[in-house]
Amino acid sequence: MLSPWSRFPAVRLAIIFIAGIALHILLPYHWQIALSVWSIFGVATFYFALVKKFWLNRSVLFLPGLCTIFLVLATAYLLTFASTQIFYPSHFSKQIFKSKFLVASVEKPPIDKGKSFRAILSINGTIDSLGKRHTTKGKLLTTFLKDSHSTELEYGSVLLIPASYSEIESPKNPEQFNYKEFMSFQNVYHQTFLNGKDWQLVQGNVGNKFFIKIYQLRDALFAQISKYVSTKNELGVASALMLGYNDFITPEVTSAYAASGALHVLSVSGLHVGMVYIVLSRLLFFLNKTKRTRLLQTVLIVVLIWIYACLTGLSPSVLRSAAMFSMMAIGKQFSTRPNIFNIIGASALLLMIFNPFIMTEVGFKLSYLAVIGIVYLQPIIVKWVSFKNKIVHAVWEVTAVSIAAQVATFPLGLYYFHQFPNLFLISNLIVIPVGWLLIHTGILLFMLSPIQSLQWLVGKAFYWLTLGLNKFIFAMEEIPYSILNGISISAIEMFLIYAAVLLCISLIVVVKAEKIKVLAVVILLLVVWNGFEFIQQQNQQKIICYSVKGKQALALIEGNTAFIDFDSALLNNKSAMLFNVQHHWWQLGVQNIKPISKYHNFYQTDFGYAFNTKGKQFLVINKKQKQTPKLKNHIPSDVLLLSNSPTKYLKPILSFVEPKTLIADASNKNYLVKNWQKTAAQQKIDFKSVAKAGYQEW
Incomplete structure (x- = not known):
């Protein structure tokens, strides 16, 4: 009896190829071993393919498949190595x-x-x-x-x-x-x-002359958009939607679309390529007569799809769609209807052969997961509820698409973006139809460029549609609890969530006791993992000096509370906090923020402050030293932290402080840090510059 996987050879090959690329990323310097494996298993695979008598022996029937796995693994490894330019002697x-x-x-x-x-x-x-x-x-x-x-x-x-x-x-x-x-x-x-x-x-x-023409055409089309869409936010959305041109998208727009679960609109996606495929098929219907004209039709469709892909920037989602629709067109030419999952697998395999590193792009992963979810889950979800009214049924189908895509992508989204859009169902009911309408209107806008009077009408409609979409998205963002953020999961947790999702889907299709048992084990592992993380977070005690250019950023973390001494400009800068600090706090489970002066072992001094934690004495000097304090005894300190350029010379400070380690944070001036480093070396004191070496943790 054949395995269910036997029907999807392209999917199996793609998975093995991904494993080979991942192996190179983890262990990049073993190409000689990979070449040996490729040679041995290549010869073995060739031998098994030639010797027909071998197939009669069932006891060793697994060997050809095993050899193929190692051959594909080694091929992927070697292709990735060959694609890594830093290894070239000519670099x-x-x-x-x-x-x-x-x-x-x-x-x-x-x-x-x-x-x-x-x-x-x-x-x-x-x-x-x-x-x-x-x-x-x-x-x-x-x-x-x-x-x-x-x-x-x-x-x-x-x-x-x-x-x-x-x-x-x-x-x-x-x-x-x-x-x-x-x-x-x-x-x-x-x-x-x-x-x-x-x-x-x-x-x-x-x-390249082809790309010169492509970029010139892209600029000309962008000029047509900017003629009628002049406001910054609307221009950013319109140019991204139509041309994959995201230079004008503001952080506020990105944040709003992410919060509403409609970030996919801000790029050219499979929706665009699918529409191009349908339009081309209909426009070239007259070629669907003889064998030769059908071949010409296929060639034209494939060539024009890839020209469009080049025009819109060759993003991972566009590449995926272009490859899939090209294979569909070729399959149609030969009167075959290949399995959709084999088309998905073959397109991924093709793209990874040309560029193995495309596998690392988040857009590539999300695009393929979304299309797999839509193809497999959407028909199942649609059957849950039946509506006689055609409009209601159409709305339900769009909803099913959103649910299917979200189920397939949310674990990866949590891992990379640490958030979940709670209102994705509501927003996509508006965003998908409006996006479809915008694409049609945009194409019409380009086509009517010779007829200015008609283009003006279409241009105004295009602008108002874009403005309306943005207004809706920003309104959605203002709804309380529209987004659940601050979620931090590890790669292991992500895979466990995917395992649970796959088992749940499998149970929906066919209920079996064995599946329920495995699902229970997966859920138990997730609970145990999260419980272990929770205990760690409740008992954690860390001191971190973050590296933020020109800013003071010290945090003492105890349990789920962060006692901080941060530059006020940094605290008020949401994007800077998100980029430099926030993701780490999410991982540590930080929920409460307090000034460091509230810490129970905090002591104010004339030149800064001090605190004791983890059996160590920390001394922070963050005030200008007009004169050296006259003290009978030296102040012992495990760590001395200098902040806000408190002194030009280090020796006066070392006259009353005896530090084991001296840290200069990123708020200090560079020339002062260099002077301090020389003095510390003379005094044989361990010295670290946070601006240069990165964050320091105790």
């Missing part, structure tokens, strides 16, 4: 000679960051001190100071820049977004900042 950072200049080309249109432009440069060569050019590879994240010179930058511009760069920094606070890792998955490991005098434009607009 610009690996050159043994001293480079003076880098020859670079702008890989994508620069992003406007207000006072600067940011672009990823492809480093095509280096020039040494003798003027000799060497061919190289690699990418460099570059920030250009905004001036009349940098406004000339465009896709394909060739630049000559100084060979001065640094590694992208690791996160300096616990649970902070790992930007270094994120960029490394895009093969970007280094960064630099350039002003107008630092770089020279060698040649302009010499990139």
Whole structure:
């Protein structure tokens, strides 16, 4: 009897391929072993495929499948290794000679960051001190100071820049977004900042001609949108919805859409590609006659879908949809109806072969989970309730789509975004139809550009629809308890939640006692895990000095209470708190915030304050020292923390304090920290700069 999995070969291969990529990310330096595995199991798989007599022996029937698993694992590992440019001897950072200049080309249109432009440069060569050019590879994240010179930058511009760069920094606070890792998955490991005098434009607009035309068309379409949608929030939503152009989306808009569970609207998604596929199929209906014309129809549909995908920025959701609809079109050409799950698996496999690191993108994971949920769960959910009224039934179908997508994605959403939109059902009942209407109106807006009078009417309608959608979303955000945030789960908890969800779905389809037992075990594991975390949080005692540029940020955490000494500007800056501190507090289960002066072992001093905890004496000096205190005895201290640049020289402080460790937080001036570090080294005192080394924890 065949396993149910035998019907989904593409899904099985995709899962194994994902495991191979993950193995490389965890253990990146073992390509020789992977190559040996690939060679051995490749030969074995080829042998089993040729020797037909082998298939008659049932006792070893598992061997071909086992060999295939190891072959695909090794293939995925080696492809990921080959896609990692930092391992190349020709990478610009690996050159043994001293480079003076880098020859670079702008890989994508620069992003406007207000006072600067940011672009990823492809480093095509280096020039040494003798003027000799060497061919190289690699990418460099570059920030250009905004001036009349940098406004000339465009896709394909060739630049000559100084060979001065640094590694992208690791996160300096616990649970902070790992930007270094994120960029490394895009093969970007280094960064630099350039002003107008630092770089020279060698040649302009010499990139790929196809993409030059694509970006020019994108700019022209954006100009059509901005002609009628001038307000900032509406322009951001409209350009993101129609073109995948999210440079104008404000943090307030992102927050509001996330709170209402409608964040998917702020990107080009499968909805757009699906509509393009339907429109193209209908427009090219006249080719659906002979075998040759049907082939032409398929080629045109696939080519135009991928042109649209390029136009909208090739986001993971668009790539997924373009790959799936391309396979559907090809399958239709050959009069076959492949299983939808095999199409999903094959499209994922295809995308990962071309770019293994796409698997690491949150958008890729969410997109595939959402489509799997919709394809599998939506038909089951729709059957729960039957409505005779067609309008009510249509509303119920949209609701079922929202429920299915949310069930499939919410554990991953909790893991990455630490929140759950409580009103996603209500918001999506409005957002999905309005979004569909906006897409149609936007396409009509583009098509009517030669007829200004008609375009003006459509443009006004497009603006008012966008404005109305934003008003609705912001109103939803104002509803109390519209979002449940502050949720922090580990990767293990996420997988346990998915296991529980899958078992519940399986029980809905077929009720079996064994499934109920397994579900009970999974739920018990979740309860035990959470109970263990709760006990840890109730008994925790930590002192953390966070690294926030130019700001004082000290927290003493006891149980679920944080006693803090934070710069008021930092406390009032929600985005800065969220980026640097809040995620860590959620993980620790912090619920109460109090000033550090409320701590029971707190002592005020003339030059700052002190407190005792965990058997250690902490002394904080955060006031300017006009004169050295005259004390009979030295103050013993395990940790001396200097904050707000309290002194120019360290020796006067060391005349009355004997610290074992000296910490300079991120609020101090850099030149003072360097002076203190020299003095500490002379006095043989352990010294740490929070601004440089990152957060410190005791």
